[in-house]
Amino acid sequence: MLRIENLVAGYGKVQVLQGISLHVPEGKLVTLIGSNGAGKTTTLRALSGMIKPESGKITLNGTDIAGLPAFKITRLGLAHSPEGRRIFPTLSVADNMVLGAFPRLTGARPKGDVQADIERNYDLFPRLGERKEQLAGTLSGGEQQMLAMSRALMLQPQVLLLDEPSMGLSPKLVEEVFIIINRLKREKITMLLVEQFAAAALEVADYGYVMENGRLSASGEASALKNDPAVRAAYLGQAH
């Protein structure tokens, strides 16, 4: 579904990604783990067009999307719930949600039933339903994270990129977020998940990639990676 070959990208003269290749098969959940600054967020930003890759190939469902502006990539069906949530603070929860469906409401993607999808999101995240008329900027961090995820889902994406959905959340909320990711996985939504909680991410994912200094250092079935001694030592905090 989403295939990356030899992706090189960075910010200005600073090259972060030194040529990575990665594959997210249809209906699967792939996770990208690694320490801070390894280039996980940069990978997602290059995929969704927030930064222009220097070289390499990115194909979404066979279409080359490398270097396209973000809005065009979104209209091709790739949704990105970005680092830092980036919800629209002066708009209501409901309006944030509606904007996630912008391409569907403006003819760039099949319309479907937008209202039903909003209701479905309120089922998935009841707290958002209780606050639909509230300005998104007044939500708590956890609620904003849920809004960012449900806003991305509103695209009815072919591929969903999730950047650190657990960042800054209380342990209880982290657990809740992973329950929802699991639920989306069961619905066969194709996902690429970047996570700091490597253990939890490998628990829920089908495949995993480990990133180190802009390169992929290991990959494989998530269950295999979870038991790999090197990965355990470096990322799962179970060295001793």
Add this chain to the structure above:
Amino acid sequence: MQNFFQALVSGAAVGMIYAVIAFGYQLTFATSKTLNFGQGEALMLGGLVGLTVSSYTGYWIMLPIVMAFGLLQGSVVELLGVRQAIKIKSEAGWIMATIALGIIFLNLAENIWGRDDLKFPSPLSEQPLSFKGVNILPMEVLVVIGAVLLMIAVEVFNRKSIYGKAVVATSNDRDAAGLMGINTSAIITFSYALSSMAAAFAGVLVAPVTLTGATMGSALGLKAFAVAIIGGLSSGMGVIVGGLLLGVIETMTGLYFSTGYKDVPGLILLLLVLSFKPSGLFGKSTIKKV
């Protein structure tokens, strides 16, 4: 006392014109953090194009035509003057470019319509209505109603329509708006178009009260800029209050001191606001997150 109310009424009318132009400054600032310093010239072109068109169609049919012209003119300004500067993240390129385009439009207007001020036929009676000795021109009433309606219309569009929400989203966070599939470059062009449309509309509202001519916009554009600073570049309420404040202060100064000094108090107010509340009377100070 009669004179006082007279000055209040006249000040309110001119103040609403300032407010509409200042509102235009806000529209482009919201989406792109840039301003069209040729707003005054957009107003002037609206007035002069309106004068020519209305000689064929009459005033009311001319209004939508002039607004369409404003949309077009604003798009041209963004495409020629602003887009490149935004792309290369230039801090000042758009300032020079919009000023330059303003001067070009001014020259163009002088060559087409001449340098003399022209009388703009009033669509309403020029017989003032009298309330207890206070004279109000019907056109002044139209100025206030028209200005308020325009601002309400844009506000409703922003709140209710999906494209309006896309404009607000772009103002909130341009990158995130792009991730929603919103073409934010097009939204910025649109905000310039809307901004010039507001100015052109203000031009044909004010023209029957004043006169029309190539230089009619320069002072108005500058004062509206002061209003946008006084009221706050992000506050819709701010430009209305700021516009009324400046308009009334000007007419009061003209009445109680001398018309020669009428521009001074407003500018002093501007300096005071800049010193004590730089984000404007109604502006929220922006805290940059790092």
